[in-house]
Amino acid sequence: MRAQRMQRTLLSLVLRLLLLCTVATGKCSGKYHELLLQLQRQADLMQDPSTLLDPYIHLQGLHSPVLQEHCRERPGDFPSEDALWRLSRQDFLQTLNTTLGLILRMLSALQQDLPEAAHQQAEMNVRGFGNNIHCMAQLLRGSSDPKAAEPTQPGPGPTPLPPTPPSSTFQRKLRNCGFLRGYHRFMRTAGQVLRGWGERQGRSRRHSPCRALKRGARRTRPFPEIRRLAPRGQPPR
Amino acid sequence: MALFAVLQTTFLLALLPLRTYQSEVLSEPLPLTPESLNVSINSTKQCMHLQWTVHNPDYHQEFKMVFQIQISRFKASNVIWLENYSTTVKRNQVLHWSWESELPLECAIHFVRMRTMVDDARIPAPRLWSNWSSWEKADAQNSLGDHPLYVFPKDKLVEEGSNVTVCYISMNHQDNISCYLEDVLIYGRQLDQNVWAFEFKNVSFIRKTGTNFYCKGQGDPEGVVLLVSKVLEEPKNFSCETQDLKTLTCTWDPGNDTGLIQLPSYTLFESFSGKKTLCKHRNRCDWQVTQDSQEMYNFTLVAENYFRKRSVSILFNLIHGVHPMAPYSLFPKSVSATNATVTWKVYSIGSKYMARVRCAYADHFWKWSELISQNFTTAEAAPSEAPDVWRDVTFVSGHPTVTLFWKPLSKVHANGKILFYNVVVENLDEPSSLKVLSVPAPANSTKVTLNQSSYQICVTAHNSVGPSPASTVAISGHPGNENVEEGRMNGTEDGFPMSWKPQSRNATGYVVEWCDSPQHLPCVLRWKNLGPTNTDTVISSGAFRPGVRYNFRIYEISTKRMAHLLEKKAGYLKELAPSYNPKVNMSNLTSHSFTLSWKDYPTESQTGFIQGYYVYLKSKTGEKCHRGFEKTFLTDNSVCCKYTIDNPDQKTFVVKDLQPESAYEFLVTPYTSAGEGPLDDFRKVTTPDEYSHILIHIILPMVFFVFVIMIICYLKSQWLKDKCYPDIPDPYKSSVLSLIKFKENPHITIMNVNDCVPDAIEVVNKPEGSKMQFVGTRKSPTETKGTKPAYLDLLPTEKNYSGPGPCICFENFTYNQAASDLGYCGHFPVTPQAPHCQLGPLTSPENLLKTLEQSYMNSLGEIPAGEANLNYVSQLASPMSGDRESPPTNPPEPALCSEYKMQMAIPLGLASPARSENSSLSSTALLDPREHCH
Secondary structure: OOHHHHHHHHHHHHHHHHHHHHHOOOOOOOOOOHHHHHHHHHHHOOHHHHHHHHHHHHHOOOHHHHHHHOOOOOOOOOOOHHHHHHOOOHHHHHHHHHHHHHHHHHHHOOOOHHHHHHHEEEEHHHHHHHHHHHHHHHHHHHOHHHHHHHOOOOOOOOOOOOOOOOHHHHHHHHHHHHHOOOOOHHHHHHOOOOHHHHHOOOOOOOOOHHHHHHHHOOOOOOOOOOOHHOOOOOOOO | OOOHHHHHHHHHHHHHHHHHHHHOOOOOHHHOOOEEEEEEEEEOOOEEEEEEOOOOOOOOEEEEEEEEEEEEEOOOOOOEEEEEEEEEEEOOHHHEEEOOOOHHHHHHOOEEEEEEEEEEOOOOOOOOOOOOOOOOOOOOOHHHOOOEEEOOOOEEEEOOOOOOOEEEEOOOOOOOOOEEOOOOOOOOOOEEEOOOEEEEEEEEOOOOEEEEEEEEEOOOOOEEEEEEEEOOOOOOOEEEEEEOOOEEEEEEOOOOOOOOOOOOEEEEEOOOOOEEEEEEOOOOEEOOOOOOOOOOEEEEEEEEEEEEEEEEEEEEEEEHHHHHHHEEEEEEEEEOOOOEEEEEEOOOOOEEEEEOOOOOOOOOOOOOOEEEEEEEEEEOOOOOOOOEEEEEEEEOOOOOOOEEEEOOOOOOHOOOOOOOEEEEEEEEEOOOOOEEEEEEEOEEEEEEEEOOOOOEEEEEEEOOEEOOOEEEEEEEEOOOOOOOOOEEEEEEOOEEEEEEEOOOOOEEEEEEEEEOOOOOOOEEEEEEEOOOOEEEEEEOOOOOOOOOOEEEEEEOOOOOEHHHHHHEEEEEOOOOOOOOOOOOEOOOOOOOOOEEEEEOOOOOOOOHHHHHHHEEEEEEEEOOOOOOEEEEEEEEEEEEEEEEOOOOOOOEEEEEOOOOOEEEEEEEEEEEEEEEOOOOOEEEEEOOOHHHHHHHHHHHHHHHHHHHHHHHHHOHHHHHHHHHHHOOOOHHHOOOOHHHHHHHEOOOOOOOOOOOOOOOOOOOOOOOOOOOOOOHHHHHHHOOHHHHHHOOOOOOOOOOOOOOOOEOOOOOOOOOHHHHOOOOOOOOOOOOOOOOOOOOHOOOHHHHHHOOOOHHHHHHHOOOOOOOOOOEEEEOOOOOOOOOOOOOOOOOOOOOOOEEEEEEEOOOOOOOHHHHHHHHHHOOOOOHHHHOOO
16 A cells, blocks of 8 residues: 555656656647647546536535526636637637636635635646647747738637626625636637647648538638648647 | 991992802703714624714713614614613714614615703703604615615624524515525515515524525526634643743644634733734744743733634743753664663753653564653753843942843753853953952842943853853943933833934944833843844833833944943833822912912823823802813712813913802812823812902001001100190191281280280089080199089179170180181180190290280281271180189199180170270180070
């Protein structure tokens, strides 16, 4: 038992040191697919309500059906799914980065209202996801294609601000509940978009043919050629 | 005197109405209606706050009033609360009253009104309620928005076990609203058309984030969170210990968590030093041991949250609470078959230890053996720190006397038992002069007398191993600058905060000195050493007491260890009201004023900074207060006039505008920021009569003056007599001369005295004994003793004379001017008590006659005769015997008075014939003034 625990601890320590080393040195993986896969997995992990929303609902006593019904995402808290699909890769990453900053601020404000473990885990996830987005953006910026950074559609609007806390504790509970629900929805959408990047590999420069058909009329510019975007890494083919 | 008495009485009678007017008493008050009633709501505390004023023009001071307050809900007629609020009211004071509602104030419109009644024993009955004020509406629903549903109260903080009332307001009158308490549907009672209330009794703690109550209609749910706190428990197992004698660690069991995000606070307070610290943990607190070798600590741990405050205390001895640090460097040494020497190291030097040894088999451990123990003491080392030394310098006959004080070294720094202290005094002006004193422990001071040189004094603490590092102070042979203005400061709960401005850039430190108990001599000198970067500090001590004035002196230490006085400060930890009043001397008492003085009152020894004095004046008549005084009520409800002297240096006061002959009581009491002195020592004074002093000022000098005059008269009586009323008046000074001159009678004849030889003198006795006159003759005392007056008749007499005939009236203007003024001339009675005059040079009748004749003839020479039928007869009242047969040459008897009468004869119808008739004879006539003198 002790040996196993020791091994586990050592492994965890090594992984953390590696992560810290990566962050500290600023080195990013140059492997596009590996980075994309990591982003997809992280998004899948963060979209799971059991990581944040459920602990919050349990701690705040919001599990009644009546209240669950009104624990809804407010429009404007996060970019909509449509808006995310319309963004260029660079803009998408930029939007993700901005939204993660907002989430971090909200998590900081919710520190007292969340179970400590859930809060810490959620914060680490957001920071790790942000690091990988940073690396992906760096990878894309390293391509010679200047179009990679150009937006294909107007952005999702101004940088979202943390929702204004209501004066009533009860309303604040519902508001935070809706925000966390929106957070999970946003991460779920982000994962879908990221998966779309992988699905289009070798077929189309667009994220998804189906979605492209739906929104193609409004799109003026395709995603840039990934091969041309990542000269140092493994460009998608 | 009589005149004065009459005037005084008149004046007093005139003043009587004025005094009556001034003796006005408190009149019956009118009921006072509250004004400016303002109602506000504190939603967080569910409190309704009332504010109003009472304008009373008649009273300047406090008096008791009752305010009856009515509160209605939803409509004015629905009264839900009635309360009488009694308080003391000042003039134009803004009054406050709060009411906590069980029902959230947002759930209903509330109405408030009040009325008042004066309820003061000093105000005469009857006591009547005023009219009700108008209803004031408190409508918290005005501030609500346009949401269809509201639930109150928001974020209510309650303690477990209490009762809470919650309500909802349906703004659009929905009927299908369901409310839940933690998912359980509950039903309330309807208060109004759109208001429902839910009452929860004995609420319990559910979760840290609160209990949810919410209602749902057609839209989004609305709800509140009840933050229920568990009851704060008293800390248990409170104890303290130290490992290094530098830091104390106190621990306790805080008990169950209250369950709120807001944790209770824990504060550690030590009563001996007066210090406290806010603990960073809920079960542990660190306390820094001070350098002044405090061994006993009286700790009080206070746990406090929104609802409660709990505390526990322990008395702790630092030495008894040592938890030694674990030994280290444990090594077996010299292990033989049956012996093993084990060495280890310990942290503390010169300390007693107890070592206990037990054994166990290491290969297959099963149990420890029994313990064996052995005590030992580690060797001492030289003290590691210099003692903290300070000095007190006094100059006696110009020579400094230095008292050195030092603090005992702490156990950590003493490294053993301190045996003695060495004091080395070095004269800097004479380097060869060195003086060494050895002071055995545990003494902590010594006195050294120096001369007017500069000295350096080094103090070292010695134990059995050696001395400590030296602590050095330098003494100047001359007094420093003591003329530093004393500043004032206020103490706080933490002590006396103070700051100062450095004078020198090269200061090596600062020292603040004070006496712990300045009211008790000798002074227990305390000091605090501060580094050169410190320009402020807080002086705290467990010995500081409220109401005691503490004087602090701040010194700057130079590079040569010389102390220079920087600042003086005085302050009170907390000011108290003065404990006693000054001894007042009353002087200059008049009917309208008197002077009070209290020159010897020491303000430095008081329980607060004296800001001034109150002069209280009570009068029996309850008259109105004079200008400058204000009416006040004492604790015994008596009315009093109070004058405020706001200058503490003013120690005299003149009480003016008093009423004469009135009784007053006065008191002078100082006041501080905490209040005034005791009001229980009124002194009585009665103003004197208004005129008594005038009488004293006038009558006494008059009496004295009269007395002096009398003495002078007595001493100069002869001279006065000669001057004022000599025995023989000067006829030429008689007023008859002017009369004669006025008449200018050409036929006037001057009677030659030589020719006028009285031939008959008849003495007529009249019944009035008091009216007796001696005329022209001298009566013996036996003759004048009777009551019959005697008259001298110079004209031929006829017995029983009744018809008109000559009447001669004798008048002497010199003697009886008043009688002539009365309009008649006549026989002026001469009483037997006529003054006895001393005879002058004209005592001889003959000489006298001659002299008078000559003088008189000369004076009458110009008087015209014949204009009036008058015969002027000059008659000499000779001091001879009344008996005409007596020889005229008889010497006068000094006991009787010689009288000369200047007389005027008035012939009624007869003129000159009298001359012929009278030439040979003289007759006497009886002249009754009632019949003949008109």
